[in-house]
Amino acid sequence: MYLDTKNVADYAATIIKVFIDYSPKLISAFLILFVGLYTIRIINRLIRRIMVKRELDPTLTKFLADILLWVLRVLLFVTFISKLGIETSSFVAILGAMGLAIGLSLQGSLSNFAGGMLIIVFKPFKVGHTIDAQGVFGTVSEIQIFVTKVITANNQTVFIPNGILSNGNIINYSLEKIRRADLTFAISYDSDIKKAKDLITSVLNENPKVLQSPPPEVFVKNLTDSAIQLAVRPWANSEDFGDVFTDTLENCKTAFDTAGIVIQPYVKEMSSATN
Incomplete structure (x- = not known):
């Protein structure tokens, strides 16, 4: 087999010239x-530190940082292949179509994700x-990216979409x-209003969990056909609210029974039908 050294030299020269x-x-x-x-790594670390200082939820911090990381990597890759002289218009069009398809298929999830970010940023x-x-009434156990986890009083777990x-x-x-606490006691018209108010005030003053500033209020709220309604409005620290609410009901009922104040039962008024 004959090897043309001239052709080999020409090929080598062409390759060297192209290189x-x-x-x-x-x-x-x-x-x-x-x-x-290297720059993307620095930016990602900086963004993470900023979000940690703003006390954002750790799950959201990691999720947003990862999204930013991959977005910057994709942009860097497009810049890299463009610098090599490779046509990028088709590649960008494919990415755009993929993003649109994913966005349309995940509309509900994206809505929940945006809601989760709003909750974590504005902190209601x-x-x-x-x-x-x-x-749903309960205690917030966890704020996730797409849902919020709430534990109810009877220890049920409820996931609410963000x-x-x-x-x-x-x-x-x-x-x-x-x-x-906004309470209402209905007493009969035969009862002494002042005595009833004094009893309620005494009950509130004897409860150490009832705040004196702002002062509790006791006043006649309404005069119905069947009862005198007394409004009772004691203030309490948020953690003591439940105890103050139930203690006020129980202690006022006991004080009324001892003093002979009659609590008027609820009477449902029935309208007579005419023929």
């Missing part, structure tokens, strides 16, 4: 790649707070340090 001509692009592309990867409630939302939770009304019973 010399292409080497600046190759060097600059890999330089961009290595510098970009935190873990440990007692809330009433979407017909999308509807962030767009609905939320009553937070733990946000303020003190709460007021």
Whole structure:
């Protein structure tokens, strides 16, 4: 077999020429790649530290940092292959179509994800707070990316989607340090109003969990056809609210029985039908 040394020399010269001509692009592309990867690592660490300082939920912090990391890596890869002289328009179009398809298929999940971010950033409630939302009353156990975990008083676990939770009304019973209990006692018209009010006031003053500032209120709320309604409004620290509520009911009932104050039972008024 005869080997043409002239052709080999021509091929070698062509390869060397192509390599010399292409080497600046190759060097600059890999330089961009290595510098970009190092910069992305620094940016990712910085973003994580910022989110930790803002006391964002650890799950959300990791999730957002990972998303940012991969977005920057994709942009860096597109820049890298573009610098090599490879056409990127088709590649970008494919990425766009994939993103649109994923977005359409995960509309509900994306809504819940956005709701979770709103909850964690604006903090209408935190873990440990007692809330009433979407017909669920309980203590927040965990704020996840897509759902919020709430433990009810009877120890049931309820997962509420963050999308509807962030767009609905939320009553937070733990946000303020003190709460007021709104109670109503209905006594008969034969009872002494002043005596009843004095008894209630005494009960409230004897309870150490009832705050004196703001002072508790006792007043006539309404005069119905069947009873005199007395409004009782004691204040308590949020953690003592349940005890103050139940203790006030029990102790006032006991005081009324001892003093002969009659609690008027609820009377449902029936309208007579006419023929």
